[in-house]
Amino acid sequence: MALSSSSSLLQGSFYSNFLSSRELKAPLAHSVLDLVPLAAGRTYRRQWMVRPFRPELRRSDSIGSVAATLVSPEVEDEIETDDYEKLAKKLENASPLEVMDKAFEIFGNDIAIAFSGAEDVALIEYAKLTGRPFRVFSLDTGRLNPETYQFFDSVEKHYGIHIEYMFPDAVEVQGLVRNKGLFSFYEDGHEECCRVRKVRPLRRALEGLRAWITGQRKDQSPGTRAEIPVVQVDPSFEGMDGGIGSLVKWNPFxxxxxxxxxxxxLAMNVPVNSLHSQGYVSIGCEPCTRPVLPGQHEREGRWWWEDAKAKECGLHKGNIKQQEAYQNNGNGNGVAQTSESATITDIFNSRNLVALSRSWIENLIKLENRSEALLVVLYSPWCHYCQAMEGSYVELAEKLAGSGMKVGKFRADGDQKAFAQQELQLGSFPTILFFPKHSSKPIRYLSEKRDVDSLMAFVNALR
Structure with missing residues (x-):
């Protein structure tokens, strides 16, 4: 997965170009994936029933209602947890259209699309292209941007649908605000507010379903979404039958x-949230979302005051690795160590960049006078935020080549994390330090803009 192409998309004028280029349309072939019958052998795992869809019946007007008339007692297929693992492998290389079509074929009226007001509109477009009936629900937290509400309205009109909105419990919201104020999440983390405004309303919505469809992508968030399958038994929430294994989660993207x-x-000329043209990429509640700055990964616009491992609201909490995995790995970005990540390709590779060792850094700190200034990035190679700034940092090194100052990198994860935190001001990855010629104390780059011009301005102001 080429993160460089994804991150470059999120910068510059892409969204303004997108909004000004609405005439282009492209046909999309509609093919249905033929799957082999799923195994129905008995296992020790929990079994639950999938009810076939009868297209002549109209969908429910309420996300929480149970369409009992959809039961066809003479035909019921038992589908096991193991079978969904096999199905995920079968669909791994399938197009989103094929995945969506298969989801609707299996679950009919008992499945719905979770629409967040960002690029999830692509899910609705694919649902329309399947030609099957579909349902859409969204969580109205009461703190969304005005542009997001306008987007909801335009999507409903464009597709001729009614989005099924879920709202937080008024008493719970009142208690939270009265006890802790309107912006407590800036001080004690966003989990409590998200639990009241998003997670519990989602739980109520899913209790009326057997499956749901999300817009999750592996390249969206470091550490929390890198391993999501196309389809899975939901590890966190329950469906209408109740109990673990009663809900299936589809991730076509x-x-x-x-x-x-x-x-x-762009090709399908569908409505988009106008916030995208203002630099917003991943869009949530207004107080917790801001535009993405140059050189940043798209997820850095969400809960920017927190460490990367916390950048989930709880809707997809099953993605988050166990805390012990983060601690054992020692990675400041909370990415669990795996056999794959242990051998991941290094980044910031350039003949103009110096790879610094621990002893080199220790000697550098002791020097009060240096022969030349030095710029160093403290990084982890599997950190998506570090990957997002790789291009600009390498370009900066090329521009500074022969200028009398060095540009270097120091891998500060794993065993080096504690040292970097104590001696090098490491807070989270990436951290950029400038070592002047005549000062023993390094100067930390505090801005979150990581484009070449911003980094060069920092260097020129100090050297």
Missing amino acids: ANVEGQTIWNFL
Whole structure:
């Protein structure tokens, strides 16, 4: 998955170009994936029943209602947890259209699309292209941007649908605000507010379903979404039958890059949230979302005051690795160590960049006078935020080549994390430090703009 292409998409004038280029349309072939019958052998795992869909019946007007008339007692297929793992492998290389069609074929009126007001509109467009009836629900937290509400309205009119909105419990919201104020999440983390305004309303919505469809992609968030399958038994929420294993989660975009989604939206000329033209990429509640700055990964616009491992609201909490995995790995970005990540290709590779060792850094700190200034990035190679700034940092090194100052990198994860935190001001990845010629104390780059011009301005102001 090429993160460089995805991150470059999120910068510059892409969204303004997108909004000004609405005439282009492209045909999309509609093919249905033929799957082999699923195994129905008995296992020790929990079994639950999938009810076939009868297209002549109209969908429910309420996300929480149970369409009992959809039961066909003479035909019921038992589907096991193991079978969904096999199905995920079968669909791994399928197009989003094929995945969506299969989801609707299996679950009919008992499945709905979770629409967030961002690029999830692509899910609705694919649902329309299947030609099957579909349902859409959304969580109205009461704190969305005005542009997001306008977007909801335009989507309903464009597709001729009624989005089924879920709202937080008024008493719970009142208690939270009265006890802790309107902006407590800036001080004690966003989990409590998200639990009241998003997670519990979602739980109520899913209790009336057997499956749901999300817009998750593997390239969206470091550490929390890198391993999501196309389809899975939901590890966190329950469906209408109740109990673990009673809800199936579909992620048709799991293996699709962000740039591909936006190319599709452009080709199909569908409505988009106007916030995208203002630099917003991942869009949530207004107080917790801001535009993405140059050189940043798209997820850095969400809960920017928190460490990367916390950048989930709880709707997809099953993605988050166990805390012990983060601690054992020692990675400041909270990415669990795996056999794959242990051998991941290094980044910031350039003949103009110096790879610094621990002993080199220790000696550098002791020097009060240096022969030349030095710029160093503290990084982790599997950190998506570091990957997002790789191009600009390498370009900066090329521009500074022969200028009398060095540009270097120091891998500060794993065993080096504690040292970097104590001696090098490491807070989270990436951290950029400038070592002047005549000062023993390094100067930390505090801005979150990581484009070449911003980094060069920092260097020129100090050298």
